[in-house]
Amino acid sequence: DVKVTQSSRYLVKRTGEKVFLECVQDMDHENMFWYRQDPGLGLRLIYFSYDVKMKEKGDIPEGYSVSREKKERFSLILESTSTNQTSMYLCASSTGTRQPQHFGDGTRLSIL
Amino acid sequence: QKEVEQNSGPLSVPEGAIASLNCTYSDRVSQSFFWYRQYSGKSPELIMSIYSNGDKEDGRFTAQLNKASQYVSLLIRDSQPSDSATYLCAVAGYSSASKIIFGSGTRLSIRP
Numbered sequence: 001d002v003k004v005t006q007s008s009r010y011l012v013k014r015t016g017e018k019v020f021l022e023c024v025q026d027m028d029h030e031n032m033f034w035y036r037q038d039p040g041l042g043l044r045l046i047y048f049s050y051d052v053k054m055k056e057k058g059d060i061p062e063g064y065s066v067s068r069e070k071k072e073r074f075s076l077i078l079e080s081t082s083t084n085q086t087s088m089y090l091c092a093s094s095t096g097t098r099q100p101q102h103f104g105d106g107t108r109l110s111i112l
Numbered sequence: 113q114k115e116v117e118q119n120s121g122p123l124s125v126p127e128g129a130i131a132s133l134n135c136t137y138s139d140r141v142s143q144s145f146f147w148y149r150q151y152s153g154k155s156p157e158l159i160m161s162i163y164s165n166g167d168k169e170d171g172r173f174t175a176q177l178n179k180a181s182q183y184v185s186l187l188i189r190d191s192q193p194s195d196s197a198t199y200l201c202a203v204a205g206y207s208s209a210s211k212i213i214f215g216s217g218t219r220l221s222i223r224p
Contacts, residue, residue: 033211042216043156043200058211090155094212098144098204101212103155 002027004104006091012110019078021107023091031094032074033101034058034066036087043090049074050097081111114215115139116203121219131188133218135201138182144204145177145184149197150217156200160186191222 007022025032033048035058045058047066055066063085067075074093078085088108092101117136125131133147144163148156162168162175162184174187184203188195201215 040216043214045211048211097211100144100146100158100161101202102158106155 002029002093002102004091004093004102006089006104006107008107009105010108010110012112013081014112015082017081019081019109021076021078021089021091021109023074023076023093023104024072025074025093025102026072027093027095027102028071029093029095029102030071031096031099031101032068033092033094034064034074034076035090035092036060037090037106038087046076083111085109086111115213116201116215118199118201118215118218120216122221123218124221124223125191127191127193127222127224129191131191131195131220131222133186133188133199133201133220135184135186135203135215136182137184137201137203137213139203139205139213140179140182142179142182142203142205144212145175146202146204146212147173147175147184147186148200148202148214150200151197188220193222193224196220196222 003026005024034046035043049068065077090106091104094101147160150156160175168175172189176185198217200217204212
């Protein structure tokens with residue numbers, strides 16, 4: 001079974017703090033993705049990566065950056081948090097384009 | 113027009129009946145289609161993948177694809193209360209740079 005592990009289930013931070021969300025997959029998947037999910041807005045893609053050190057902007061990249069230094073690890077960075085970044089953050093991985101994505105358990109981030 | 117459209121529901125079905133979930137998509141050259149189940153507060157879980165026209169069955173689940181009509185559906189036979197969840201339809205396009213596009217989901221409620 002594919003295992004996608006996100007470092008935290010719940011996080012509470014204050015506005016202006018820098019936050020790192022870590023994601024690790026154990027299936028040697030090429031592709032990794034970061035989404036946020038908000039009520040009524042569905043899943044929105046923030047960033048994705050098709051290879052080590054490679055990144056592509058998704059639909060809502062503003063206020064976020066990512067890092068992929070190793071194939072199995074994809075980090076989402078919130079440089080200076082704001083309250084509108086309170087959300088459920090989901091990491092996913094897949095073997096390739098047009099293949100299903102497998103999700104981690106998610107991180108519920110609250111910015112106070 | 114949204115790229116992947118689903119009725120948000122809630123869809124209420126009596127226990128033991130067939131639940132029918134529908135999804136339409138706008139990209140005519142879409143190649144891969146997925147159904148995810150998401151329980152409240154949890155991450156999406158892949159339940160079905162379908163790549164060619166017709167039906168694909170897996171246990172109580174049947175996915176149906178009609179590319180000419182740009183329509184994909186999920187049937188759940190002998191519905192159980194544990195099937196109560198939000199079901200996300202996801203579609204992957206043709207190009208190598210394509211991403212999976214998720215619908216906003218249909219909330220299904222199985223009443224005892």
